Amino acid sequence: MNDRRMKILVIGSGGREHALVWKLAQSPRVTRMWCAPGNAGITGERLCSNGRFVENVLLGAEDLPGLLDYAKTHDADLTVVGPDNPLALGIVDLFQRHGLRIWGPNQQAAQFEASKVFSQAFMEKYHIPTARSGVFADAALARKFAETLEGRCAVKADGLALGKGVLVCQSMPEASQAIEDMLERRIFGDASRRIVIQEYLEGMEISLHALCDGKRCLLFPTAQDHKRANDGDQGLNTGGMGTYCPTPFLDASGLEQVRHTLLDPWLAGCATEGIDYRGILYPGLMLTPSGPKVLEFNARFGDPETQVYLALMENDLLELLEASVEGNLSGVQLRWKSGAAVCVVMASAGYPGSYAKGHVISGLQDLVLRPNLKVFHAGTKAVENGFVTNGGRVLGVTAWGANLEAARQVAYDAIEHIRFPGSHFRRDIGHKALIKSPPQ
Ligand code: AMP
Numbered sequence: 001m002n003d004r005r006m007k008i009l010v011i012g013s014g015g016r017e018h019a020l021v022w023k024l025a026q027s028p029r030v031t032r033m034w035c036a037p038g039n040a041g042i043t044g045e046r047l048c049s050n051g052r053f054v055e056n057v058l059l060g061a062e063d064l065p066g067l068l069d070y071a072k073t074h075d076a077d078l079t080v081v082g083p084d085n086p087l088a089l090g091i092v093d094l095f096q097r098h099g100l101r102i103w104g105p106n107q108q109a110a111q112f113e114a115s116k117v118f119s120q121a122f123m124e125k126y127h128i129p130t131a132r133s134g135v136f137a138d139a140a141l142a143r144k145f146a147e148t149l150e151g152r153c154a155v156k157a158d159g160l161a162l163g164k165g166v167l168v169c170q171s172m173p174e175a176s177q178a179i180e181d182m183l184e185r186r187i188f189g190d191a192s193r194r195i196v197i198q199e200y201l202e203g204m205e206i207s208l209h210a211l212c213d214g215k216r217c218l219l220f221p222t223a224q225d226h227k228r229a230n231d232g233d234q235g236l237n238t239g240g241m242g243t244y245c246p247t248p249f250l251d252a253s254g255l256e257q258v259r260h261t262l263l264d265p266w267l268a269g270c271a272t273e274g275i276d277y278r279g280i281l282y283p284g285l286m287l288t289p290s291g292p293k294v295l296e297f298n299a300r301f302g303d304p305e306t307q308v309y310l311a312l313m314e315n316d317l318l319e320l321l322e323a324s325v326e327g328n329l330s331g332v333q334l335r336w337k338s339g340a341a342v343c344v345v346m347a348s349a350g351y352p353g354s355y356a357k358g359h360v361i362s363g364l365q366d367l368v369l370r371p372n373l374k375v376f377h378a379g380t381k382a383v384e385n386g387f388v389t390n391g392g393r394v395l396g397v398t399a400w401g402a403n404l405e406a407a408r409q410v411a412y413d414a415i416e417h418i419r420f421p422g423s424h425f426r427r428d429i430g431h432k433a434l435i436k437s438p439p440q
């Protein structure tokens with residue numbers, strides 16, 4: 001085993017980055033860790049190797065020159081990128097040009113998330129199962145195509161739009177409005193100069209994650225996010241209100257089939273196109289009656305999928321990320337705790353719309369020593385004697401146990417103890433799995 005001591009810089013500020021920091025801090029090889037810009041929970045983490053606190057750095061995730069300078073002057077041995085924007089801006093290429101080690105896909109590879117037009121064309125070229133679709137810059141042609149789908153479609157801005165660039169439509173008036181908003185009114189600016197229109201797919205939606213090293217990829221168990229704000233998948237689309245892992249919707253042979261029909265052609269396509277993909281590939285999948293189909297590719301860890309994955313992961317995450325950077329995943333085995341994990345997001349009242357900040361959060365201290373529980377921070381701010389709310393998604397209450405029901409019990413019990421005015425969370429995280437395979 002490699003015993004090289006490492007200083008790590010993590011980029012990002014959400015619940016995903018808190019989970020990455022928490023897990024990396026458990027590696028005996030990490031002797032110092034910074035997070036830019038980090039959050040109030042992240043600075044509460046200590047390194048297992050020496051008890052030192054993780055330090056927040058006042059640099060935005062998109063301040064590429066600032067981050068490069070920081071990594072250089074502080075001799076960071078590895079930089080770990082959480083969010084999509086710096087990847088799309090080419091942070092990996094920049095660091096590599098300066099001889100620095102960084103984990104995440106380069107700019108060419110990050111196009112799988114940064115351009116829906118790119119990834120749709122790639123899927124069609126390499127016969128990766130996806131929705132029937134068209135690419136449009138012209139509104140009249142887009143409407144014609146939407147009419148062939150009777151308006152039941154997903155209208156997607158080509159570029160990154162803060163996770164909001166997808167409008168799911170059920171009728172022609174809705175589709176027409178979405179096309180007008182994106183192509184004519186440019187509500188997402190240049191990101192919606194071109195759009196992809198996909199046929200509407202019915203089915204169970206799940207998240208796949210695969211760790212890639214440029215030649216091969218290791219598939220994680222499946223997870224499921226809950227995108228709508230309210231119970232029963234009602235209300236507005238959010239960044240994600242909760243996750244659990246594993247799901248009962250793809251068994252081992254189902255996963256093997258997905259590897260065969262989806263990941264193998266994806267890897268072959270990358271090889272043909274000269275795309276050197278090192279990082280996480282996170283396909284959003286719809287399990288349709290005619291088989292699993294890709295809705296979209298993300299080029300990073302999901303949030304809040306990361307929280308449940310890392311709660312169950314037994315490997316040293318640092319070893320995995322290094323193997324991914326070095327093109328060295330052959331022979332690496334992913335190891336997971338048995339049982340299940342769940343993450344329930346506590347959000348501010350009004351999220352994903354406008355919401356107030358600065359509400360005092362109470363009850364967190366009592367939970368620190370609870371077994372099988374970790375409360376990840378997302379939108380919080382440290383104040384004297386505690387924390388206040390500072391974002392839409394505030395906390396990710398994450399628990400694990402012998403099965404999903406046990407994990408849910410721990411998470412929802414903890415939530416009873418956490419209070420802030422207007423706190424909002426879904427009570428049905430993991431519900432679909434419990435219906436499919438009721439607890440014994
Ligand atoms: P995306 O950002 O592409 O994952 O889209 C956001 C959400 O819109 C997804 O999580 C799905 O719930 C929904 N969605 C996207 N594409 C489709 C589609 N073709 N059919 C049905 N729902 C979709």
Ligand code: GLY
Pocket residue numbers: 163225239240298301302303304305
């Ligand atoms: N879980 C949703 C996302 O990370 O995009």
